[in-house]
Amino acid sequence: MSQQTVSPQTILMQASNNGKGTNGTIGQPITYEKIPTQIFADSKEASYAVAKEIADLIRQKQKEGKPCVLGLATGSSPKTVYALLVKMHREEGLSFKNVISFNLDEYYQMEPDSIYSYHRFMKEQLFDHVDIAKENYFLPDGTVPSALLRDYCTSYENKINAVGGLDFQLLGIGGNGHIGFNEPGSLINSRTRLITLDHSTRVAAGMEFGGLHNVPRKAITLGVAPILNARRIVLLAWGERKASVIRGAVEGPVTELNPASYLQAHPDVSFVLDESAASELTRIKTPWAVDSVIWDNKMIKKAVTHLSKILNKPILKLTDKDYNDNGMSDLLAQYGAGYEININVFNQLQHTITGWPGGKPNADDTYRPERAQPTKKRVLIFSPHPDDDIISMGGTFQRLVDQGHEVHVAYQTSGNIAVADDEALRFIDFVVDFNKGFSIDSPSANQLFLDAKEFLKHTKDSEIDTPEIRKVKGLLRRGEAKATCRFVGIPTSQAHFLDMPFYETGTVQKKPIGEEDIKIIENLIEEIKPHQIYAAGDFADPHGTHKVCWDAIEAALHRSKHKNFMKDCWVWLYRGAWAEWDIYEIEMAVPMSPDQVLKKRQGIFKHQSQKDGVVFQGEDSREFWQRAEERNRGTAHLYDSLGLAEYEAMEAFVRWKF
Known part of the structure; x- marks a missing residue:
């Protein structure tokens, strides 16, 4: 199917936002999109729209005296939808007594009580908090003996058919286009089955499992055919990492290489996206090519x-x-x-472009990104993990220190879950041997480390680290952060370890930010009274640590904005090691020489626990210093290719305003 061809499945989309698209397009029908696509400012707004649709469907079925049959998804994308449904249950009386649900998939082999299982995920996110009957929710069983799997998968589909089929199917999308666990190569008529997971899918799941080696190789998934049999389908996608595969599914041909493209054939489907996930769609990326623009x-x-x-x-x-x-x-x-x-x-x-991120003293700052005054600024760098400061803006960090500004770093979380067990054991052995070697008698400290060591020797993959283990791993990362501060040239008294409570669950799944988290940030801002704040602007995952840490900062800033010192405070957002701001968004670009690039690399090396086999490697197998250098060099090359001065590398920032 040509991208320009108008087929029966092609939907002429009306630009949102009261007749205007998110990038200023005037509301006119466009024909690039073959799936109805709704674009929201952020995932919270989008999730509310989806939760409301589900709630309205449940209530309508209740009025009709009928069950409401839902197909449910797991992963990061639907979390806020489930949280909002729980809120509607508690505050609006939304009942789930008439709901029957079927989940899309489950890892194989997987015990239902494992911290990695989708059974446990659904209970923690939804089922345990609403009045759905236990006999009314179904998930694939990851413990079925292999000899019985074929019959089991058939019976799972038969249960759906027996209750009249799915009224509503909620979907996410994998980075390779999979829906459920229907990986590339899955046929449109595929049924519920055991499937071998694509390597990219396993790598993406590595964060939840504490490393690729822990991720199962197989899963049970509802097939494409039963998914397409649902009367209504809504697919959720957040963040720029999903942008490319979304464009392929929405604007490209129907192909087994992108299973989500099969949804083009469905009569009642919507893709619900935030602006980042929609960024590669033609009407967003090049709106002037499809319509008149402002x-x-x-x-x-x-x-x-x-x-x-x-x-x-x-x-x-x-x-x-x-x-x-x-x-x-x-x-x-x-x-x-x-x-x-x-x-x-x-x-x-x-x-x-500026080599003076804190402003150049006694210079005309009319066309500079930062103010010349005051010549010495108080700077507060927020680092979600104990290494984001040096990885994401290490060159700028060094410049600010070298140019005489008072630089503080606030490490928002302990980062303890990103420390491998063997790293913790190595640290424990050192402490115990150190105490013995210097005849230091500290029974409580020795016992803490010995207990931690004993736990690590016998721990199972499904077990959550004990508070003692988390303490050890947190101390390890704290020491590395202090080493970086000394290397850059600030006293460790200007390193603030906030240990925000939302993070301390011992698992990838975090608590929502609370009053205590926000107050910690607010108090620190009040204490330092900064002229500049730097914060992580990676919002691809609405439940990721970077985004949650920013939510706490943003809340604290809004509480503090009326204070006099805030009138002189500018907020700059940086990106991490995976992506950079688009060139048209960048408001401050700080160049680095070859020597400065090498010095930043050495600063990153202070974080030894994050080298040579990182727990949360993500989809990129390179080490953090390699990712950061490629990103920084890429930014410099882009400026060069546009005809500006050629630099070795650049770090880029966008200013956030109230």
Whole structure:
């Protein structure tokens, strides 16, 4: 199917946001999208819309005296939906007594009470908090003997059919396009079955399992055919990491290489996305190519940098013909010659580059990203984990210190779950031997470490670390963070270890932020009264540590914004080792020389527990210093390719405003 072909499955989408798309497009029908797609400002707003639809369906079925049959998904994407349904149950009286639910999948082999099982996930996220009858929710059994699996899978589908089929199926999407665990290669007529998980799926799950080696190789999944039999389907996707596969499913051909594309054939399906997950869709990435747009400054900057990149031409070499040939003739008509537009955008990019992230003293700061005054600033860097500061903005961190600013670092969480057991054992052995070697008699400390060592010797993968183990692992990471601070040149008295309570569960699953978390941040801001705040701006996972840490910072900032010192406080957001801001978004770019790149690498090396086999490696097998260097060099190369000065590397920031 050609992308331009209008088929019976092609949906002419109306831009959202009261007639305007999220990037300023004027509401006109477009034909690129073959699946109805709703784009929300963030995952919370999107999750509320989905939770409300599910609640309305449950209530409607109750009025009709009928059961409501739901197909449910696991993973990070639906968590907020489930939390909102629980809230509706508690506060609005939403009853689940008429609900019958079937989950999509389960790992194999997997005990239902394992901390990694989807049985446990669903009970903790939803079932234990609402009035659904235990006999009314069903999940694939990850303990069925292999000889009985075929019959078991058939019976699972038969149970769905026996209650009239699925009224509503909730889906997430894997980075390779899988729905349920229907991996690439799954056929449209595939049934419920045991499947071997794709390597990329296992790598993505490595964080939840504490490493790839713990992730099962197989799973039971509802097939594509029974998923498509649901009367209504809603697929959720959050974050830029899902953007590419979403575009393929929504705008590309129907193909077994992207199983989510099969949903193009469904008569009642919606993709519900946040802006980041929608960022590769044509109407978002290049809205001028599908519709009239409002050519404000941000849109012009986005369009011109995009044009420069796709044509592989520096901005100042773009011609009127380039604009006309690429759907930007109305920009020319509105603003005149292309060269004038080129100069304007070039100057904007030039003004983002500064070697003085704290502002250059006694200099004209009209076109600089930061203020010249005060010449010595109090700076507060928030680091969600004990190494995000050096990995994400180590060059800028060093510049701020070298240029005489008072720099504080707030390590928001202990980072203890990211320490491998053998690293903890090595640390315990050192402490015990150290005490013996120096005849230090500290019975309580020795016993703590010995108890921890004994637990680690016999622990099972499904067991949560004890408080003592978490303490040991947290101390290990705290020591590494202090070493980095000494290396950069700030006293350890300016390293603040907040140990925010939301994090201390011992598992990847965290508690929601609470009043205590926010108060810790608020008190520190009040204590330091910073002129600059730096914070992590990675929001791909709405339940990830970075996003939760930012939610606490944002709440504290809003509480403090009325205070006098906040009038002089600017907030800058950095990205992590996986992705960078789009070039048109960057408001401050701090260049690094080859020597500064090497020094940043050495600072990252202080975090020995995060080298040579990281617990949460993610989908990228490289070490953090390698990821960071490639990202920083990529940013510098992008500036160079657009016709600006050539640097070895760059760290980029976006300013956050109230």
